Amino acid sequence: MSSELNISVGIIGGGSMGGSIARGLVDSGLLPAARVLVADSDAEKRAAIAKTGMRVLADAPSLAAEEPDVVILAVKPQVLGDVMGQVAARLAGRCVISIAAGVSVATIEAALPGARVVRVMPNLPVQVRSGATAVTGGASATADDVSLACELFSALGSVAVMREDQLDVSGAVVGTAPAFFSLFVDALTRAAVLRGLPAASARELVETTMRGCAEQLLNEGVHPREYMERVTSPGGTTAAALRELEPALMDGTYAAVDAALARTRELAGR
Ligand SMILES: NC(=O)C1=CN([C@@H]2O[C@H](COP(=O)(O)OP(=O)(O)OC[C@H]3O[C@@H](n4cnc5c(N)ncnc54)[C@H](O)[C@@H]3O)[C@@H](O)[C@H]2O)C=CC1
Numbered sequence: 001m002s003s004e005l006n007i008s009v010g011i012i013g014g015g016s017m018g019g020s021i022a023r024g025l026v027d028s029g030l031l032p033a034a035r036v037l038v039a040d041s042d043a044e045k046r047a048a049i050a051k052t053g054m055r056v057l058a059d060a061p062s063l064a065a066e067e068p069d070v071v072i073l074a075v076k077p078q079v080l081g082d083v084m085g086q087v088a089a090r091l092a093g094r095c096v097i098s099i100a101a102g103v104s105v106a107t108i109e110a111a112l113p114g115a116r117v118v119r120v121m122p123n124l125p126v127q128v129r130s131g132a133t134a135v136t137g138g139a140s141a142t143a144d145d146v147s148l149a150c151e152l153f154s155a156l157g158s159v160a161v162m163r164e165d166q167l168d169v170s171g172a173v174v175g176t177a178p179a180f181f182s183l184f185v186d187a188l189t190r191a192a193v194l195r196g197l198p199a200a201s202a203r204e205l206v207e208t209t210m211r212g213c214a215e216q217l218l219n220e221g222v223h224p225r226e227y228m229e230r231v232t233s234p235g236g237t238t239a240a241a242l243r244e245l246e247p248a249l250m251d252g253t254y255a256a257v258d259a260a261l262a263r264t265r266e267l268a269g270r
Pocket residue numbers: 012013014015016017018039040041042045058059060074075076077079083099100101121122123124175
């Protein structure tokens with residue numbers, strides 16, 4: 001457990017990410033539920049979050065009026081401009097952390113005059129405190145603001161401070177990767193079913209394998225190529241399989257990351 005921080009955090013948008021961050025911060029022990037405020041326009045989301053003891057509000061202005069020490073912007077990029085317009089006057093002088101994909105620090109600083117802006121790009125496993133988050137501070141942010149953002153997200157997994165252009169790359173890789181991994185689990189499961197394994201046991205076997213491989217890679221610090229070699233017997237089944245999979249997976253992954261980056265820039269109007 002992390003030692004408790006003596007601040008309040010307001011999260012605007014309690015969806016997949018905002019809700020996961022809120023729960024992760026409380027579960028980590030960094031903040032008591034009573035000092036996490038979440039605003040969401042969806043009544044069902046509010047009801048689910050309220051059950052955890054966190055404070056819920058129906059809109060962004062009501063949350064800003066509570067003057068939390070830090071505000072995390074966790075709505076979709078497409079609605080962020082409207083939301084910032086509703087709360088700009090209240091957020092002057094406050095530390096604001098945006099998780100919105102693509103929306104630049106400069107855009108947020110222009111929309112929130114006087115706010116101290118930090119941009120972060122986390123991923124979904126923050127909810128189980130195994131997330132990966134890139135952090136970049138705007139010109140308006142102090143070193144303390146960046147440190148605070150790092151402390152909050154360190155409670156939810158690993159954190160790396162980087163330049164803003166690198167953060168966009170990190171978002172295109174690490175932000176999207178939970179979907180890539182899920183797709184791979186599904187692809188392996190379907191391939192097993194196609195060749196005769198029952199779906200339920202195929203999925204269990206594949207998921208258990210993914211967890212075991214992730215644990216070994218992380219715990220042993222082994223390079224992925226070295227780990228592959230351990231599995232690949234000369235003239236064996238894995239070598240035959242990799243001959244097929246590797247070119248398609250490498251090309252597909254580069255193309256996928258480039259597509260994510262292009263969409264990041266599109267969403268940001270760049
Ligand atoms: N889903 C992911 O894996 C990641 C998402 N992000 C970023 O996080 C942000 C949120 O994405 P998700 O959580 O996936 O979306 P989501 O749709 O699950 O959550 C957004 C929430 O905002 C609420 N909302 C919409 N308008 C609102 C308003 N005016 N006031 C208050 N609440 C409002 C919605 O009801 C919803 O619950 C996006 O900007 C996205 O780019 C960043 C990293 C990873």
